[in-house]
Amino acid sequence: MIITPLLVILMLVVFVLLFLFLNTVDKRKWLTGLISLILTPLAYFYLLYPFINIISNYHHQKYFDAKAWAEKPALRYEMIDFTIESDTLKGKSKTEIETLLGKAEWLSWDDAKKAHDNNKWNYGLGIEPGAFTEEKSNVEITFSNNKVAGLKTYTEPITFDEKE
Numbered sequence: 001m002i003i004t005p006l007l008v009i010l011m012l013v014v015f016v017l018l019f020l021f022l023n024t025v026d027k028r029k030w031l032t033g034l035i036s037l038i039l040t041p042l043a044y045f046y047l048l049y050p051f052i053n054i055i056s057n058y059h060h061q062k063y064f065d066a067k068a069w070a071e072k073p074a075l076r077y078e079m080i081d082f083t084i085e086s087d088t089l090k091g092k093s094k095t096e097i098e099t100l101l102g103k104a105e106w107l108s109w110d111d112a113k114k115a116h117d118n119n120k121w122n123y124g125l126g127i128e129p130g131a132f133t134e135e136k137s138n139v140e141i142t143f144s145n146n147k148v149a150g151l152k153t154y155t156e157p158i159t160f161d162e163k164e
Contacts, residue, residue: 014048015040054131064088066100074126077137080153089141089148097121097141097148108140119143127158134158 018039022032062068062078064086069076083089089097098104104121125137135155142150 010048011040011044014044018043053129056130069100070102073124076123076139077125077128080125080137080139080151084151084153089151092148093146094143104141125153 015036018036019032022035023029026032060078061081064079064083069079089100092100101123105124106122107116107118108120108122109115110117110120119142121141121143123139123141125139127133127136134157136158137153137155140152140154141148142152
């Protein structure tokens with residue numbers, strides 16, 4: 001475990017809250033201090049930390065890995081930020097992209113042509129964790145002269161298909 005300033009501050013807050021609560025039960029400061037000290041790590045790791053993970057949408061960033069992209073499509077959102085920032089896919093051909101990412105999951109619609117645009121490939125990135133997440137992430141890869149010209153992420157509401 002890495003001890004960070006945020007961890008120390010949150011542990012101190014939990015300790016103070018436990019101390020104040022236990023002080024209402026028993027006025028002996030040495031006893032409430034000792035019990036608070038023992039209960040602080042338990043309260044932090046079993047109450048506060050899970051609660052923070054539920055309400056926040058923080059996720060770890062990972063480097064691009066073609067194998068992980070194919071095997072775990074629901075976790076692609078962890079790789080996309082680094083992929084865009086590092087220009088990992090920039091300048092690659094359609095064949096190279098298909099080798100790395102697989103076939104395009106869907107093509108963007110071009111209203112002018114009234115057809116799918118073969119130069120705009122889309123991939124689903126999954127749903128970022130969090131209790132209040134109502135959108136799923138996607139990435140659109142735009143090709144120009146058979147080479148990647150740009151990547152754009154976008155979100156759309158999560159919908160569930162109704163079965164008839």
